[in-house]
Amino acid sequence: MIEITPEYKTRVEQVSLNVCNVVIPMDKIPENLLEAYANLCNELLEDSDEKFIKGWEALPKSAKSLLPQSDFHGFYIANAWLQLSRVAQDISEAADSDDAIDEKEYNGIFTRISDDSLKESAKKLKKARTDRALLNSIRAVIEGK
Numbered sequence: 001m002i003e004i005t006p007e008y009k010t011r012v013e014q015v016s017l018n019v020c021n022v023v024i025p026m027d028k029i030p031e032n033l034l035e036a037y038a039n040l041c042n043e044l045l046e047d048s049d050e051k052f053i054k055g056w057e058a059l060p061k062s063a064k065s066l067l068p069q070s071d072f073h074g075f076y077i078a079n080a081w082l083q084l085s086r087v088a089q090d091i092s093e094a095a096d097s098d099d100a101i102d103e104k105e106y107n108g109i110f111t112r113i114s115d116d117s118l119k120e121s122a123k124k125l126k127k128a129r130t131d132r133a134l135l136n137s138i139r140a141v142i143e144g145k
Helices: 006-023 031-046 051-058 069-095 103-127 132-142
Strands: none
Touching: 006 031, 006 069, 006 132, 031 069, 051 069, 051 103, 069 103, 069 132, 103 132
């Protein structure tokens, strides 16, 4: 289990916001989406199912040495948010048709997206061990550049 200190939480939230801002100007998204982002951030930060911490611990030492855990956690949360945003757009379009998605199916999508995001984030960090440009890019988005 992760010990979530106020400093850890602040750093994770800042990194996540920085990464998201590179793709989507977070200050321009509607209030209800900002609330959804905050809920996602809190849920993935709590890590009650311990998927994040298990994923972090499974990373090779050489990958973990590239970023602090809090930065990787924020990077993962941002990736999950960005993926969920794309799926939400598809769901919104489907809701306008007869293909509306029920809540049970939506929750399944959320779980799959967060799992996929963790795998993708870990894959990028592992690749960054030998790809300096990728590592520099990850560090730049973490800092909001």
